[in-house]
Amino acid sequence: MTALHGGDAARIRDLAMQILTEKEPVQVWPLLMERLTGDLPCDLAVLIDLDWAAGTGHALTGAPDWLHEAPLDALIHSHMRAHPLLRHYARARTRTSLAMDEVADDRWWQSEAYHAGKAAIGIDRQLALPLRSPPGRIRGVIVSRSRHGFADRDLEYAELARTLLDTVEAHEAAAFARPGVADPAEYRITPRELAVLGLLCEGLTAHAIGTRLGISPATATKHTENLYRKLCVNDRVTAVRKALHLGLIGSPPDDVPG
Structure with a gap:
């Protein structure tokens, strides 16, 4: 070689x-x-x-x-x-x-x-x-x-x-392994979807998420829809709250916009 x-x-x-x-x-x-x-x-x-x-x-x-x-x-x-x-x-x-x-x-x-x-x-x-x-x-x-x-x-x-x-x-x-943080693989959440979830917690729009991650807004929306399906929720606020409850997010954001 x-x-x-x-x-x-x-x-x-x-x-x-x-x-x-x-x-x-x-x-x-x-x-x-x-x-x-x-x-x-x-x-x-x-x-x-x-x-x-x-x-x-x-x-x-x-x-x-x-x-x-x-x-x-x-x-x-x-x-x-x-x-x-x-x-x-x-x-x-x-x-x-x-x-x-x-x-x-x-x-x-x-x-x-x-x-x-x-x-x-x-x-x-x-x-x-x-x-x-x-x-x-x-x-x-x-x-x-x-x-x-x-x-x-x-x-x-x-x-x-x-x-x-x-x-x-x-x-x-x-x-x-940090306390309060679950393994996303248990819920079949991919690393990219978890990154999207973190940005949803910040209240970012699909366009802003796409810009931050270097993907299109449509792809950001698709990742969001996948998160909703895997978490069995229908909206962003519920998704963030459930992720907090499951331990997928280590600490809650100061404010979760509606």
Whole structure:
């Protein structure tokens, strides 16, 4: 494997600094997904959490933002066991970053699973950055691009980035270990949705939330609707109050506008 290019090393250092200085832990994962798509570069990046034994799992967050509208969970439930990278990590118990071309044979490129993913989100060549996870589970980031495969330089960058992913996991665990703060994954609330929830607490409009997070107002509205559904509420005030009650928000805002 070739040595990491000086520019790539600088990008890794810059990303590490952003992670360590980010004041809102819930915004770290969306930040990391966006940076991976730009630094590798790739077309998309998705954080997944799978229960391999049960054959179930979820996409927790991803970039670009249109992925939040894609049927990622349906793809996972239907085809995760056919995915060569996921099968490899389920068997080998290794956490080395690997490209799809290193583990797939010709059957993958002809399979229903490959064509379903390509039709839904345009996946083609993929690279996995696996995280620490308990036995029977697979957690990590899958990145994909359609123009060409991943070279040695990409794998070198991915391995260094993967060490940052584990740092993010520890960062997130410490944040949610604080008294009064629940784990949003229990309610299937993604990091981006939790960031939106925090801004709803500040009374921001969909336009202001979009500006703050670098997404469109329509996407901010979609995240808000997802929050309402997951919290079983119908309006912002009730959503904020329920989030406080559940411990999803560590401290109440001074005022929750109506």
